[in-house]
Amino acid sequence: MIHYPLLCDLFRMNRQYTALCAALTAPVFGRRKPLSVSGLCDGAEQIFLAALSADFASVTSPLVLLFPDDRRAAKTRDFLVSLGIRAARYPAREYCFSNIGSSHDTEGERLCVLSSLVGILPEENRPTVITTTPEAVLQITLPPETLKELCVTVDSSDSVDTALLAKRLSEAGYVRVDLCEAPGQFAVRGGIVDIYPPAGQPVRIELFGDEVDRLAYFSPETQRFTEPAPDRLIFPPVRELFLSDDTKLELTTAIRRHLRRIGHSDSDGDSLDDKHARAASILSGELQSLENGLELNFADKYLPIIYPRADCLLEYASGPFVLFDSAQAEERTAAAKALSEQSLSDMAEQYELPPQRDGRWMREFDEILERQTGPVALADSLSRNSPGMDSSGVFLFNTRHIPAYAGNVALFREDLERFAGEKYLCAVLCSSETEKNGLMADLAGEGWTTVSAEAPDAGAGSGSVSDSAGDGGGYLKYAGRAGAPLLFMTGEFPGGFSTVMPKFALLDFSREAARPSHGRFFRQPKRKKSASEAILSYADLEVGDIVVHDAYGIGQYMGIENLTIDGSSRDYVHIRYAGTDKLFLPVDQLDHVSKYIGAGSDSGAVKLSKMGGADWTRAKTRAKTATREMAKELIDLYARRKKTRGFAFDPDDDMCREFADAFEYEETDGQLSAIADIRRDMEQPWPMDRLLCGDVGYGKTEVALRAAFKAVMSGKQVAVLVPTTILAYQHYQTFLSRMRAFPVRVDMVSRFRKPSEQAASVRRVARGDTDIIIGTHRLISKDVTFRDLGLIIIDEEQRFGVAQKEKLKQLAVGADVLTLTATPIPRTLNMAMGGIVDMSVLEDAPGLRSPVQTYVMEYDEALIHEAIRRELRRGGQVFYLFNKVEGIYRVADRIQAAIPDARIAVAHGKMDRDAIEEVWDALIRGEVDILVCTTIIETGVDIPNANTLIIENAENYGLAQLHQIRGRVGRSSTRAFAYFTYRRGKSLTEIAEKRLEAIREYAEFGAGFRIALRDLEIRGAGNLLGAEQHGHLDAVGYDLYMKLLEEAVVEEQGGEKKKELPDCAVDVRCDAFLSKSYIPSAPQRMDMYKRIARVENEADYDDMLDEMCDRFGEPDAAAVNLCRVARIRALGRSAGFSKVEERDGVVRLYTSDMNGTAVHRLGQAYPSLGVRVNLGQTPYIALKTKKNMRNTEFLIELLETYNRFLEH
Secondary structure, three states, rough: OOOOHHHHHHHHOOHHHHHHHHHOOOOOOOOOOEEEOOOOOOOHHHHHHHHHHHHOOOOOOOEEEOOOHHHHHHHHHHHHOOOOOEEEEEEEOOHHHHHHHOOHHHHHHHHHHHHHHOOOOOOOOOEEEEOOOHHHHOOOOOOOHHHHHHHHHEEEEOEOHHHHHHHHHOOOOOEEEEOOOOEEEEEEEOOOEEEEEOOOOOOOEEOOOOOEEEEEEEEOOOOEEEEEEEEEEEEEOOOOOOHHHHHHHHHHHHHHHHHHHHHOOOOOOOOHHHHHHHHHHHHHHHHHHHHOOOOOOOOOHHHHOOOOOOHHHOOOOOOOEEEHHHHHHHHHHHHHHHHHHHHHHHHHOOOOOOOOOOOEEEEOOHHHHHOOOHHEEEEEEOOOOOOOOOOEEEEOOOOEEEEEOEEEEEHHHHHHHHHOOOOOOOEEEOOHHHHHHHHHHHHHHHOOEEEEEOOOOOOOOOEEEEHHOHHHHHHHHHHOOOOOEEEEEEEEOOEEEEOOOOOOEEEEEEOOOOOOOOOOOOOOOOOOEEEHHHHOOOOOOOOOOOOEOOOOOEEEEEEEEEEEEEEEEEEEEEOOOOOOOEEEEEEHHHHEEEEEOOOOOOOOOOOOOOOOOOOHHHHHHHHHHHHHHHHHHHHHHHHHHHHHHOOOOOOOOHHHHHHHHHHOOOOHHHHHHHHHHHHHHHOOOOEEEEEEEEOOOOOOHHHHHHHHHHHOOOOOEEEEEEHHHHHHHHHHHHHHHHHHOOOOOOOEEEOOOOOOHHHHHHHHHHHHOEEEEEEHHHHHOOOOOOOEEEEEEEEEHHHHHHHHHHHHHHHOOOEEEEEOOOOOHHHHHHHHHHOOOOOEEEOOOOOOOOEEEEEEEEEEEHHHHHHHHHHOOOOOEEEOOOOOOOOHHHHHHHHHHOOOOOOOEEOOOOOOHHHHOOOOOOHOOOOOOEEEEEEOOOOOOEEEEEEEEEOOOOOHHHHHHHHHHOOOOOOOOOOOOOEEEEEOOOOOHHHHHHHHHHHHHHHOOOOOOHHHHHHHHHHOOOOOOHHHHHHHHHHHOOOHHHHHHHHHHHHEEEEEOOOOOOOEEEEOOOOOOOOOOOOHHHHHHHHHHHHHHHHOOOHHHHHHHHHHHHHOOOOOHHHHHHHHHHHHHHHHHHHHHOOEEEEOOOEEEEEEOOOHHHHHHHHHOOOHHHHHEOOOOOEEEEEEEEOOOHHHHHHHHHHHHHHHHOOO
């Protein structure tokens, strides 16, 4: 571990540091010039940050650290948090000047910081350090007094009017929902109010009447209480723009005035008339939104009217500001300001922006340097002393960077002896405990005194700092003295450095290659979900959906109806079947119903079953037989692979570890888990067959790179098979770049290479001169042979045809196979879930990526051109997708005419290899601003600087395809935008409309799994399961088919067959349902019905009651009865009863398998209830109910007793 307290104490011994601290705390009288800090190399800067953040920890006036970009601000925040410092990030937000939906995720983060600065949040929730950028600091925001007014306070001693509370929350920007599961939402359910603030945990307020009965935190995943909350809670607003009634009136007046001006201005031609008409349409729409109280997506364009005082973070923060790399920060801030101003200027030119007096959307950079509320220091590598920026104090830190030795022992010893001879304190940084212990032993054998610096909270063991020097601070007494012991540490650090005052050197001995200065990201732990939960958890029933009942077949869900029969009210699921057949299914039997997924499920073109007909029974029998045959085939295939002798790859060596350490980012938890799975598989003596599922941009390529490198280090060759030429080229560049520093020979065969070059590559592979060969289907040609193939990596297997897959099987005999996919096909998915194929899942988005902001809209040329200009102004690149080769050049010409300065290129699959390669190289080098292309970019293309995607005629694409294409942008920390457009005025088909709705709905990371299943719903199963199987799937539906397949697999594997229990009908005289007054939301009621139907045992029953209390308040009698009926049904099934009936004080338990011993003992247990047996055509046990117990309570007691008698 890096001993940061010790390193910070060393830094505090520097007189420059102590003088700077004094200057930063000195009172400020009037305007003050900025301080100048210079001479900090990367490693020293990290210690400087840690020391300064610890020394200036204050909740009343936090230290503000400013960086040129948000990436460094976020990385520093994570670093400080890892040291136990309360740090928060204040990000810049994207302005939205058009009336289209946009993301508000950064506003919550900003408002939490602002709320802490005005003292609203509890002290324990306030940061002591804020990391940010000048752009974020200077953006206009709400005044402090407005922020305080918008905060909503709830105290445990208060009386709460839920209607008034809901109104206040709505004014503060919270959105009312049925289920509160994301920041910025709230839900009201009778006497329970859930609120999810922009930061921190969601809160549940439980009321008794109008008095607060309990305040507690709850889990958004389970919706259950987690821990008590403080007695007083303050909820800050979640939107920065608040329009008071006066502001709305002023805004309305300004728009009306501008509309009149447009109507009376003189036209100088048709083009001006078009401008006027378009502007009038836009402004009229904005006016209508204002008057109707709709969401104002365009409000940013009216910021000067909304907040004329132009407050920003400068009005909130009073603590010291430290600005790093000020010249770069000023340049980036000016670029961001120019970007917004250009957008506004374009809107004004188009008459879409009413004049606004003293309009400011961002303050000036110099205002940071001239702030009067607190001191400012500029921390630059070189002292900055330009005109107008004279420093009032100069603080020079004489630190020097020492490059990492990367295991070069001779150079390390030379420097070590030199520093020790000059009486420097020397610390040595190693990459692992093994490396550290080995080096300490070697140096100790040569007479050096070595000690290990333990983590500050670790116990002091043998050979620790504490043993030789009392404590970390005591070690400092060696500074400037000869014979100081060498201090050893392990961990990641930006690099070695030396300081003159005090004399100290940190030597980075790590055998890994030096890392870039931006270092790695810090992982945030996330809750793990099973693959099945991640994929199948979203499907909720809606009226009109096609459903499958295990026994009755395919029907149409018509809703839930409450029926009163013999005086008892119950809820029933209404399912319509063929003809006039109807089924009213008790909700406690919902576990027999699943949503139908198969051909025609979304269009309604599904043949409904006839209740009681033989067709359904035959279809189910045929499907069961087919799944048994399929399971046998799959198990045989899997068993043959296990019996096939493969190659056991060597365990990872130092070279593998060095390759892993050279990865410049922090791996996600999913990546680390997948890498470990693959490493374990590869070291087994049988061939690996593993599926790696990860959404677009989740880092599958890096996992594949690790596997490929491991194979090469064991002397084996690797084949990487990809579906497209572009992806082959992209992978080739990635593999070359990643393996440049290592002895690995990488080659490629694809259309990008001439036939003679391909022939040469094929010969090199056959001779064993190539370690890794990347290619398209050309790799599985007959003339391609390998000297010693050990691993095949297949990217996007579903893109290959049947014939190509057969050739793949022949190629893969004896070799390990790793398949990568972002949208797993259901067969592969469920083979993996059933244990037939090993699967690893990447669930976490890497680093600082944000979900792509997705818009679905009619094609609007002006808006599209503005989106392009906005991306180009921020230095980015654009993908413009037009999927017809005929006409693609006309589209490029049209864009060129609108944006003359843009560098535009065209790419499509019919271009020759030289032309495509030239375009692609130019795109990678940043020499192309806009690429007008076909779906040639669909898979694997990785251009981090491309962050705007525009698709024409998006309705013509498949859902999974749209998701894949969207994954081509948003591959860096920059916010990305995707515009899915369809032709103006075009009437979309039902399927196209649903696809576009789904792609907008599933905008977040990790949507690939849900999209795969949703696409299956929309287009049917096709022949994903093979021609011989998909008919059976369509006949019985996806869920039932997979259930039958899972049972067949278990049976074929010799596992214990699940005991078939009879279904048990429960007929009890009581009201048993979930009332609308108890759970108002229909989807939530359905969800609870499904959960209650799955109650199996007493623990499930108790947990269900607890959850209902937690989420909806004390359940009424009907809700409790419903849970009891579910428990009775489960107990009845366990006992073998087909029906449990209670009528007129008599209980009847129907069974075809009468257990005489258990019945006899039941009579002994209840002698006064007249237990008797009827052995007629439908045998049953009869007895009277207990008069002093509710009928449902007695039935639970009775059935528990009977089950005990069966067991013993």
